[in-house]
Amino acid sequence: MRDDDDDGVGGGHSGGRAGVALPWSDGSFPPATLSQRRVVWDALMGMALHEATHALASGDVPVGAVVVGPDGRLLGTGRNRREETGDPTAHAEVLALRQAALSRREWRLEGCTLVVTLEPCVMCAGALVAARVHRLVIGAWDPKAGATGSVWDLVRDQRANHAVEVVGGVREHECGAMLRAFFESHRERP
Numbered sequence: 001m002r003d004d005d006d007d008g009v010g011g012g013h014s015g016g017r018a019g020v021a022l023p024w025s026d027g028s029f030p031p032a033t034l035s036q037r038r039v040v041w042d043a044l045m046g047m048a049l050h051e052a053t054h055a056l057a058s059g060d061v062p063v064g065a066v067v068v069g070p071d072g073r074l075l076g077t078g079r080n081r082r083e084e085t086g087d088p089t090a091h092a093e094v095l096a097l098r099q100a101a102l103s104r105r106e107w108r109l110e111g112c113t114l115v116v117t118l119e120p121c122v123m124c125a126g127a128l129v130a131a132r133v134h135r136l137v138i139g140a141w142d143p144k145a146g147a148t149g150s151v152w153d154l155v156r157d158q159r160a161n162h163a164v165e166v167v168g169g170v171r172e173h174e175c176g177a178m179l180r181a182f183f184e185s186h187r188e189r190p
Protein backbone atom coordinates (compact mmCIF):
# COMPACT_ATOMS: atom_id res chain seq x y z
CA MET A 1 0.00 0.00 0.00
CA ARG A 2 1.32 3.37 -0.94
CA ASP A 3 0.27 6.55 0.77
CA ASP A 4 -0.11 9.18 -1.96
CA ASP A 5 -1.69 11.83 0.14
CA ASP A 6 0.57 14.76 -0.67
CA ASP A 7 0.88 16.89 -3.76
CA GLY A 8 2.97 14.49 -5.83
CA VAL A 9 5.86 16.85 -6.64
CA GLY A 10 7.61 15.86 -9.84
CA GLY A 11 4.81 13.57 -10.88
CA GLY A 12 6.43 10.56 -9.22
CA HIS A 13 5.54 8.53 -6.20
CA SER A 14 5.72 10.55 -3.05
CA GLY A 15 6.85 7.74 -0.80
CA GLY A 16 4.52 9.17 1.84
CA ARG A 17 6.32 11.09 4.56
CA ALA A 18 9.54 9.11 4.39
CA GLY A 19 12.74 10.51 5.79
CA VAL A 20 13.84 13.04 8.35
CA ALA A 21 12.50 16.61 8.41
CA LEU A 22 15.07 19.34 7.68
CA PRO A 23 14.67 23.13 8.07
CA TRP A 24 13.63 23.57 4.40
CA SER A 25 11.24 20.61 4.23
CA ASP A 26 8.25 22.65 5.39
CA GLY A 27 6.77 22.95 1.92
CA SER A 28 9.22 25.46 0.47
CA PHE A 29 11.71 23.02 -1.09
CA PRO A 30 13.44 23.81 -3.33
CA PRO A 31 13.40 27.57 -2.64
CA ALA A 32 12.22 29.84 -5.43
CA THR A 33 15.26 32.08 -5.88
CA LEU A 34 18.80 31.15 -6.85
CA SER A 35 20.27 32.78 -3.75
CA GLN A 36 17.87 30.92 -1.47
CA ARG A 37 18.67 27.67 -3.26
CA ARG A 38 22.34 28.32 -2.79
CA VAL A 39 21.83 28.52 0.98
CA VAL A 40 20.10 25.12 0.95
CA TRP A 41 22.72 23.50 -1.32
CA ASP A 42 25.45 24.86 0.98
CA ALA A 43 23.73 23.39 4.04
CA LEU A 44 23.20 20.00 2.39
CA MET A 45 26.82 19.99 1.22
CA GLY A 46 27.81 20.61 4.83
CA MET A 47 26.03 17.37 5.74
CA ALA A 48 27.81 15.55 2.90
CA LEU A 49 31.17 16.96 4.03
CA HIS A 50 30.48 15.78 7.56
CA GLU A 51 29.67 12.31 6.24
CA ALA A 52 32.92 12.35 4.25
CA THR A 53 35.01 12.93 7.38
CA HIS A 54 33.83 9.56 8.73
CA ALA A 55 35.52 7.82 5.77
CA LEU A 56 38.91 8.89 7.14
CA ALA A 57 38.66 6.47 10.08
CA SER A 58 38.91 3.48 7.70
CA GLY A 59 41.48 5.07 5.40
CA ASP A 60 38.88 5.57 2.70
CA VAL A 61 39.03 8.50 0.28
CA PRO A 62 36.78 11.10 1.97
CA VAL A 63 33.70 11.41 -0.21
CA GLY A 64 30.25 11.91 1.30
CA ALA A 65 26.73 12.08 -0.11
CA VAL A 66 23.17 12.76 1.03
CA VAL A 67 19.83 12.23 -0.71
CA VAL A 68 16.76 14.37 -0.03
CA GLY A 69 13.25 13.75 -1.30
CA PRO A 70 11.08 16.02 -3.46
CA ASP A 71 9.98 17.74 -0.25
CA GLY A 72 13.55 18.23 1.01
CA ARG A 73 13.37 15.56 3.71
CA LEU A 74 16.54 13.57 4.34
CA LEU A 75 16.22 10.06 2.87
CA GLY A 76 19.76 8.71 2.90
CA THR A 77 23.41 9.34 3.62
CA GLY A 78 26.52 7.55 2.44
CA ARG A 79 30.28 7.78 2.50
CA ASN A 80 32.96 5.99 0.55
CA ARG A 81 33.50 2.63 2.29
CA ARG A 82 35.58 0.71 -0.27
CA GLU A 83 38.50 0.02 2.06
CA GLU A 84 36.29 -0.58 5.09
CA THR A 85 34.11 -3.16 3.34
CA GLY A 86 36.33 -4.43 0.52
CA ASP A 87 33.43 -3.73 -1.82
CA PRO A 88 34.41 -2.02 -5.09
CA THR A 89 30.88 -0.62 -5.46
CA ALA A 90 30.73 0.94 -1.97
CA HIS A 91 30.90 4.52 -3.21
CA ALA A 92 29.18 7.28 -1.23
CA GLU A 93 26.54 7.87 -3.90
CA VAL A 94 25.56 4.20 -4.29
CA LEU A 95 25.21 3.75 -0.53
CA ALA A 96 23.18 6.96 -0.18
CA LEU A 97 20.89 5.90 -3.05
CA ARG A 98 20.36 2.47 -1.47
CA GLN A 99 19.42 4.01 1.85
CA ALA A 100 17.07 6.49 0.17
CA ALA A 101 15.35 3.69 -1.75
CA LEU A 102 14.94 1.73 1.48
CA SER A 103 13.46 4.82 3.16
CA ARG A 104 10.90 5.22 0.40
CA ARG A 105 10.42 1.47 -0.18
CA GLU A 106 10.77 2.35 -3.83
CA TRP A 107 13.69 2.05 -6.27
CA ARG A 108 12.49 5.02 -8.28
CA LEU A 109 13.92 8.16 -6.71
CA GLU A 110 11.99 10.54 -8.96
CA GLY A 111 12.04 14.10 -7.69
CA CYS A 112 14.99 13.39 -5.37
CA THR A 113 18.22 15.36 -5.09
CA LEU A 114 21.62 13.75 -4.47
CA VAL A 115 24.32 15.99 -2.99
CA VAL A 116 27.92 14.74 -3.15
CA THR A 117 31.30 16.24 -2.30
CA LEU A 118 33.02 14.94 -5.48
CA GLU A 119 31.74 14.60 -9.04
CA PRO A 120 30.40 11.06 -9.54
CA CYS A 121 32.34 8.36 -11.41
CA VAL A 122 30.95 6.31 -14.32
CA MET A 123 29.34 3.74 -12.00
CA CYS A 124 27.64 6.32 -9.80
CA ALA A 125 26.48 8.41 -12.76
CA GLY A 126 24.86 5.24 -14.12
CA ALA A 127 23.22 4.60 -10.75
CA LEU A 128 21.79 8.14 -10.70
CA VAL A 129 20.19 7.59 -14.10
CA ALA A 130 18.94 4.12 -13.13
CA ALA A 131 17.34 5.54 -9.98
CA ARG A 132 15.82 8.43 -11.98
CA VAL A 133 17.22 11.01 -9.60
CA HIS A 134 16.00 14.48 -10.50
CA ARG A 135 18.92 16.65 -9.44
CA LEU A 136 22.63 16.26 -8.70
CA VAL A 137 24.53 18.81 -6.59
CA ILE A 138 28.32 18.53 -6.79
CA GLY A 139 31.09 19.96 -4.61
CA ALA A 140 34.41 19.45 -6.39
CA TRP A 141 34.70 18.50 -10.04
CA ASP A 142 36.86 15.48 -10.94
CA PRO A 143 38.74 16.35 -14.13
CA LYS A 144 40.34 12.87 -14.25
CA ALA A 145 37.37 10.55 -13.77
CA GLY A 146 34.19 12.63 -13.46
CA ALA A 147 31.24 11.27 -15.42
CA THR A 148 28.71 14.06 -14.97
CA GLY A 149 30.34 16.80 -17.01
CA SER A 150 34.14 16.50 -16.80
CA VAL A 151 35.42 13.45 -18.71
CA TRP A 152 32.01 12.02 -19.58
CA ASP A 153 28.50 13.34 -19.14
CA LEU A 154 26.35 10.27 -18.63
CA VAL A 155 23.57 12.06 -16.74
CA ARG A 156 22.75 14.38 -19.67
CA ASP A 157 23.36 11.95 -22.54
CA GLN A 158 20.55 12.28 -25.07
CA ARG A 159 20.67 8.52 -25.73
CA ALA A 160 19.57 7.81 -22.15
CA ASN A 161 15.90 7.82 -21.23
CA HIS A 162 16.41 10.09 -18.25
CA ALA A 163 18.33 13.33 -17.71
CA VAL A 164 19.53 14.73 -14.40
CA GLU A 165 19.75 18.43 -13.57
CA VAL A 166 23.32 19.24 -12.46
CA VAL A 167 24.33 21.99 -10.03
CA GLY A 168 28.11 22.22 -9.70
CA GLY A 169 30.73 23.95 -7.60
CA VAL A 170 28.89 24.03 -4.25
CA ARG A 171 31.47 24.58 -1.48
CA GLU A 172 33.94 23.45 -4.11
CA HIS A 173 37.02 24.72 -2.31
CA GLU A 174 36.23 22.90 0.95
CA CYS A 175 35.37 19.66 -0.86
CA GLY A 176 38.55 19.80 -2.92
CA ALA A 177 40.72 20.73 0.08
CA MET A 178 39.53 17.69 2.03
CA LEU A 179 40.53 15.40 -0.85
CA ARG A 180 43.88 17.10 -1.43
CA ALA A 181 44.75 16.81 2.27
CA PHE A 182 43.90 13.11 2.18
CA PHE A 183 46.03 12.35 -0.86
CA GLU A 184 48.95 14.43 0.42
CA SER A 185 48.96 12.51 3.71
CA HIS A 186 48.76 9.15 1.89
CA ARG A 187 51.36 9.87 -0.77
CA GLU A 188 53.97 7.15 -0.81
CA ARG A 189 57.54 8.21 -0.12
CA PRO A 190 59.99 7.50 -2.95
Ligand SMILES: [Zn+2]
Binds near residue numbers: 091092120124
Ligand atom coordinates in the same frame (compact mmCIF):
# COMPACT_ATOMS: atom_id res chain seq x y z
ZN1 LIG B 1 31.40 6.41 -7.84
